Amino acid sequence: MSKSTATQARPVSPHLQIYRFTPTMAMSILHRITGAALYFGILLFALWLLAAASSREWFDFINGLFGSIIGRIVIFGYSWVLIHHMLGGIRHLIWDTIHGLEKQTSRNIAIANLVGSILLTLVLWICAWAIRGGL
Known part of the structure; x- marks a missing residue:
């Protein structure tokens, strides 16, 4: 092996405190979090399918849990996670x-990702509520 002839220490990568927090960075972090949250939601969906395939009592129990206020909040959150992650995937596509990589354009797309996911989730739930006939 040869000896290094460098006279200065190699530069160290900047730490997180060096970077300014941007919408693109926030959406990247949120995309990873929503990807992980999708695993939890799939488990809930699998539980519901398992209950549907088993007895009527078990299915009624699980439906009761999902129909409660907390259950509806969880399902609402899961629908937002699903839509947000999908829009993030479209952003990456x-x-x-090689489009939308300019600084301002990527910032605008990141903000549109968040706003769009919130609006689409609300539209989804309003439509579901209208079809179902209210609460």
């Missing part, structure tokens, strides 16, 4: 085509 756009970037894969």
Whole structure:
């Protein structure tokens, strides 16, 4: 092995305190969090399917849990997670085509991702509520 002839220490990568927090960074972090949350939601969906395949009593019990206030909040949150993660994936697909990589454009797309996910979740629940006939 040869000896290094460098006279200065190699630069160290900047730590998180060096970077300014941006919407693109926030959406990247949120995309990872929503991806992890999807695993939890899939477990709930699998539990519901398992209950549907078993007895009527078990299915009624699980439906009762999901129909409670806390259950509806969890399902509402899961629907937002699903929509937000989907829009984040579309954002990444756009970037894969080498479009929207400019600083301001990527910032606008990141903000649109958050706003769009909230609006689409509300539209989904309003439509579901209208179809179902209220509470």
